[in-house]
Amino acid sequence: MRELERLAAERAREAVKYDKLGMKEEAVANYREAIQLLLKLIRFTEDPVVKKVYEEKAKQYKERLEALLEKSLESSYTSVKSGKEHESYLVVDPPPIKWDDVIGLEEAKKALKESIIYPSLRPEFFPLGWPRGILFFGPPGCGKTMLAAAAANEIDAVFMQVDASMIMSKWLGESEKNIASLFEEARRYEREGKPVIILIDEVDSLTTFRENEVGGEARARNQLLKEMDGLQDKGRTPRIYVIAATNKPWLLDEPFIRRFQKRIYIPLPDYHARLSMFKHYTRRLELDDDVDFGELAKLTEGYSGADISQICMEVQLKVVSEFFEKGGTDKPRKISMNDFIEVVKKVKPSVSGESFKKMMEWARKYGSAF
Numbered sequence: 001m002r003e004l005e006r007l008a009a010e011r012a013r014e015a016v017k018y019d020k021l022g023m024k025e026e027a028v029a030n031y032r033e034a035i036q037l038l039l040k041l042i043r044f045t046e047d048p049v050v051k052k053v054y055e056e057k058a059k060q061y062k063e064r065l066e067a068l069l070e071k072s073l074e075s076s077y078t079s080v081k082s083g084k085e086h087e088s089y090l091v092v093d094p095p096p097i098k099w100d101d102v103i104g105l106e107e108a109k110k111a112l113k114e115s116i117i118y119p120s121l122r123p124e125f126f127p128l129g130w131p132r133g134i135l136f137f138g139p140p141g142c143g144k145t146m147l148a149a150a151a152a153n154e155i156d157a158v159f160m161q162v163d164a165s166m167i168m169s170k171w172l173g174e175s176e177k178n179i180a181s182l183f184e185e186a187r188r189y190e191r192e193g194k195p196v197i198i199l200i201d202e203v204d205s206l207t208t209f210r211e212n213e214v215g216g217e218a219r220a221r222n223q224l225l226k227e228m229d230g231l232q233d234k235g236r237t238p239r240i241y242v243i244a245a246t247n248k249p250w251l252l253d254e255p256f257i258r259r260f261q262k263r264i265y266i267p268l269p270d271y272h273a274r275l276s277m278f279k280h281y282t283r284r285l286e287l288d289d290d291v292d293f294g295e296l297a298k299l300t301e302g303y304s305g306a307d308i309s310q311i312c313m314e315v316q317l318k319v320v321s322e323f324f325e326k327g328g329t330d331k332p333r334k335i336s337m338n339d340f341i342e343v344v345k346k347v348k349p350s351v352s353g354e355s356f357k358k359m360m361e362w363a364r365k366y367g368s369a370f
């Protein structure tokens with residue numbers, strides 16, 4: 001595995017090098033080999049995070065390869081595009097989420113409005129500045145990404161979403177440089193007059209040692225701290241907001257935590273939120289009269305928003321596949337309470353009691369918005 005990975009990285013490096021030099025044939029050959037090796041790695045890798053990294057890289061190289069091949073068809077002398085193209089893979093259209101689509105989490109919404117929306121609308125009302133760094137911590141699947149997207153949509157911000165584990169990957173080169181160019185790009189957008197929201201997912205992987213990385217963790221982390229500090233001085237406060245998200249806040253160290261003055265706990269949905277989620281996610285399904293949302297909300301204590309939306313999907317699938325299997329001709333039957341109960345039994349809550357306890361301890365110590 002290691003050897004395979006080393007080979008793939010080497011091919012990729014060569015490919016990029018030739019590509020930059022405009023040596024198309026050599027670049028194409030090396031991209032091809034790198035992709036082959038990556039595909040092999042993808043088949044053998046079990047770790048989902050690492051797999052994702054490989055997949056993303058393979059996709060990127062493929063696109064580049066195709067572009068190169070296409071270009072060589074249309075003209076033989078086009079020069080290689082500048083590095084700019086590579087940088088902006090970070091800017092994404094935020095999913096079209098509005099505040100109201102995010103169920104519950106009122107405290108978190110309020111904190112976001114206070115630290116991003118109001119300062120962005122009227123910076124002159126904030127002579128003392130505002131928190132630059134916001135940390136979302138909490139169990140997976142409870143709305144962290146949704147909230148960041150909602151904030152970005154609200155102020156029509158440029159939305160840059162990065163996976164920390166991706167930044168740390170040697171596939172993209174040296175991690176501290178990746179971070180520097182991320183912020184450089186953000187500043188460029190900001191100078192053009194747009195607010196920028198940077199969402200750094202899985203930020204804990206910046207501070208923890210990952211077996212598969214080359215060991216740039218400390219440098220990457222320090223670069224991020226430096227960039228965060230740089231957002232503060234120079235008289236003028238740019239409208240760049242950094243949101244970091246983590247499911248394992250206890251892995252973060254003190255200097256890091258200090259940079260994120262606003263630390264917002266994104267908890268599991270409570271009874272009322274679960275009730276609203278069931279209503280929301282079944283609004284387009286045909287339900288029997290016996291479906292009792294209150295009861296469902298009670299049965300799903302400890303489940304995340306993602307779990308609940310998955311339950312609703314599964315229930316839909318259940319009656320639809322039953323319909324097809326029976327060779328039905330009209331339409332699927334209505335969904336009953338029993339269908340829900342069966343599915344709830346099968347879909348286990350994705351958050352364990354142990355990590356919940358750890359989370360609460362951390363929240364008590366460091367949380368700044370409840």
Ligand SMILES: Nc1ncnc2c1ncn2[C@@H]1O[C@H](COP(=O)(O)OP(=O)(O)OP(=O)(O)O)[C@@H](O)[C@H]1O
Nearest residue numbers: 101102103139140141142143144145146305306309
């Ligand atoms: N508060 C919520 N309101 C409505 N839907 C929710 C909520 N929380 C989670 N969901 C559902 O779960 C999905 C995942 O949510 P989201 O991506 O925001 O979670 P996350 O906290 O970022 O998770 P992760 O830590 O895994 O990145 C959403 O697309 C949505 O379907």
Ligand SMILES: [Mg+2]
Nearest residue numbers: 144145201245
């Ligand atoms: Mg997320």
